[in-house]
Amino acid sequence: MNNDPDEGMLSWDESIFRDEHVFEIDYMPETFDHRETQLENLKYALRPAVRGSRPLNTVIRGPPGTGKTTAVQKLFTELGAQMGVQTVHVNCQVDSTRYGVFSRIFEHIFEYEPPSSGLSFKKLFSQITDRLADSDNILVVALDDVNYLFYENEISDVLYSLLRAHETHTGARIGVVIISSDLTLEVIEELDGRVQSVFRPEEVFFPVYDITEISDILQSRTRHGFYDGVIGSTELDQVAELTAETGDLRVGIDLLRRAGLNAEMRGSRSITSEDIETAYEKSRHVHLSRRLRGLSETERALVEVVVDHDGDRAGTVYEAFHEQTGLGYTRYSEVVNKLDRLGVIEANYTDIDGRGRTRSISIAYDPDAVAERL
Numbered sequence: 001m002n003n004d005p006d007e008g009m010l011s012w013d014e015s016i017f018r019d020e021h022v023f024e025i026d027y028m029p030e031t032f033d034h035r036e037t038q039l040e041n042l043k044y045a046l047r048p049a050v051r052g053s054r055p056l057n058t059v060i061r062g063p064p065g066t067g068k069t070t071a072v073q074k075l076f077t078e079l080g081a082q083m084g085v086q087t088v089h090v091n092c093q094v095d096s097t098r099y100g101v102f103s104r105i106f107e108h109i110f111e112y113e114p115p116s117s118g119l120s121f122k123k124l125f126s127q128i129t130d131r132l133a134d135s136d137n138i139l140v141v142a143l144d145d146v147n148y149l150f151y152e153n154e155i156s157d158v159l160y161s162l163l164r165a166h167e168t169h170t171g172a173r174i175g176v177v178i179i180s181s182d183l184t185l186e187v188i189e190e191l192d193g194r195v196q197s198v199f200r201p202e203e204v205f206f207p208v209y210d211i212t213e214i215s216d217i218l219q220s221r222t223r224h225g226f227y228d229g230v231i232g233s234t235e236l237d238q239v240a241e242l243t244a245e246t247g248d249l250r251v252g253i254d255l256l257r258r259a260g261l262n263a264e265m266r267g268s269r270s271i272t273s274e275d276i277e278t279a280y281e282k283s284r285h286v287h288l289s290r291r292l293r294g295l296s297e298t299e300r301a302l303v304e305v306v307v308d309h310d311g312d313r314a315g316t317v318y319e320a321f322h323e324q325t326g327l328g329y330t331r332y333s334e335v336v337n338k339l340d341r342l343g344v345i346e347a348n349y350t351d352i353d354g355r356g357r358t359r360s361i362s363i364a365y366d367p368d369a370v371a372e373r374l
Contacts, residue, residue, distance in 0.1 A: 009267040016260055016269060022225030023257035025250060029220070032074055034213040035067050038204050042075055045202045046175070049085050049138045055175035057163070057199055059188075062206030064181045064287050065248030071206070072142050072177060079140065086132075087140045092148040093294035098157045101149075102128065105141060125161060126169070133171030140175045147182040148294070151338045156192035163198045176201075182341070208247045215240040218252050226260065231271045235259075238276050248287055255283035285369050291344055292373050301325050302335050304374055306345050307367045314347070314359040336361065344370075 010016070021027055032039065038060075045056040060068050076087040088108045095104050102124050106114045109131055114124055132139055141162060149155035165172040178201070180187060188196060209217065218240055222231055231239075239259070243252030258279035263271045295303065305320045318332050336359075340347040346362045363370055 010264060010269055016226055016230045016264055016271075018227050019225055020257065020260075022221055023253050023260070025253070028070065028073060028077075029224075031220070032067070032070060033217060033220070034209060035071055035206070038067070038071055038206055039075070041202070041204045042071060042177075045177075045204075046075060046079055046140065049079060049140055049175060050082050052084060052138065054138060054166075054173045055140055057175060057201040058177045058204060059201045060177065060179045060204045060206065061183065061187075062181065063183065063208055063247055065246075065250040066206040066208055067249070068179050068181070068206050069144055072144070072179060076140070076142065084137050085140065086137050087142070089142045089144060091144050093145045096148045096152045097154050098161065099124070101141075101143070101154075101158050102161070105139070109139075125165075129165050129169035129172040132165075132173065133169055136171065138173045138175070140177065142177040142179060144179045145181065146178040146187075147180050147185050147341070150182075150185060150190060151341055155190075156195045159191065159195045159199055163195070184341075209244075209249055211240060211244045214243050214249060214252060217249060218243070218256065221253060221256060225256070229270065230260070230263075231256075235271055235273060235276060238273060242276070242280055242284070246284060246287075250286055251283050254286045255279050258283050285365070285373065288344075288365050288369065289373050291342055292370070295344075298325060298327065298331070299335055299339060300374060302332070302339065303344060303363075303370060306361050306363055307371050307374075309361070310367050311360055311362045314361055317361045 042058065042060075045058045047055070049055040060072065062068050073089060076089060079085050080087040086109065088105050090101050090104045092101070095101050099121050102121065103114050106124055106128055109128060143149065143158070146155065149158055159176065162174050162176050165174050176199075178187065188199070188201075191199065215237070219236060222236060239252055239255050242255065243249060255276065259271045259275040262275040262278055263269075266275075268275075292300070292303070301324055302317075302321055305317055305324060309317050309320055314336070318329060321327070321332050322329075336345070336347050339345045343364055346364050347359045348362070349357050350360050
């Protein structure tokens with residue numbers, strides 16, 4: 001690429017990106033700034049594993065886009081390189097049942113997937129714990145987006161199996177890290193008593209990045225991801241301000257990538273304010289897209305119905321949902337409650353004259369944005 005990004009137009013085989021992967025959500029930065037305290041607290045909890053002991057169980061909480069997953073993945077990379085330690089990161093938005101979680105653990109330990117049918121949970125669990133005991137390895141499991149296990153009422157069974165493994169299989173040592181972006185979720189209080197008695201975790205909180213921290217992190221991404229001169233300080237400040245409004249660093253990272261793609265589409269060697277404004281219309285919904293991707297067919301069907309009946313009473317929404325899916329009110333109520341806790345819809349009680357209280361069901365985002373992403 002020409003060293004002067006402002007000279008002429010891009011040719012078909014040129015790019016303003018030095019490394020576009022820098023702007024992907026799964027990119028692992030070499031330096032993880034502004035989370036030193038959180039990393040130290042996590043190292044304190046995980047350090048016993050290096051010495052051959054079970055690590056301290058840990059709860060990580062914080063709003064979306066505050067570095068929770070990146071911190072765990074970074075430390076798991078270091079921890080997994082130690083002899084006698086195995087780490088497994090489970091995305092509970094994808095694996096939201098006890099069997100799903102342990103299938104992911106099995107796959108990591110044995111390096112192949114368990115049979116899709118014909119293998120009971122008891123057998124699956126025994127094979128995992130037997131291997132841990134035989135190898136004398138310590139297993140550290142991170143349950144990311146653990147709130148999905150709560151929504152499906154699976155969390156207590158999952159944690160009970162993990163935390164009690166050593167009682168039924170001597171030598172099976174397992175530590176648990178759970179990660180939640182739902183600040184309304186009272187993790188300990190919502191667990192069964194049988195789990196509360198053994199799950200006494202350390203707690204690590206990840207606050208929202210402030211504007212200075214956001215600017216610093218985004219500037220680092222641009223240095224590694226774009227060629228020199230592609231984005232100016234004024235435009236970078238614009239991205240940082242829009243990111244700070246959402247409180248989600250992932251919005252800013254996605255915004256930089258989309259703005260760069262917009263500039264390339266114009267054949268330009270530099271990003272303009274207009275490129276950023278256009279990109280923001282999609283980037284600001286990055287968390288919505290992620291939530292919708294994790295929904296089941298039934299859950300997506302209800303979201304579609306609510307888009308068409310935004311603000312209607314629960315009974316009206318149910319009639320449309322039943323007509324579309326054939327499912328009964330009990331299942332409908334379960335899905336409404338889950339989507340409400342996910343923040344995709346809002347189910348609020350309202351008073352009706354002479355008829356008591358009822359719920360109205362609304363989309364928590366712009367209905368057009370939701371419909372576009374379904």
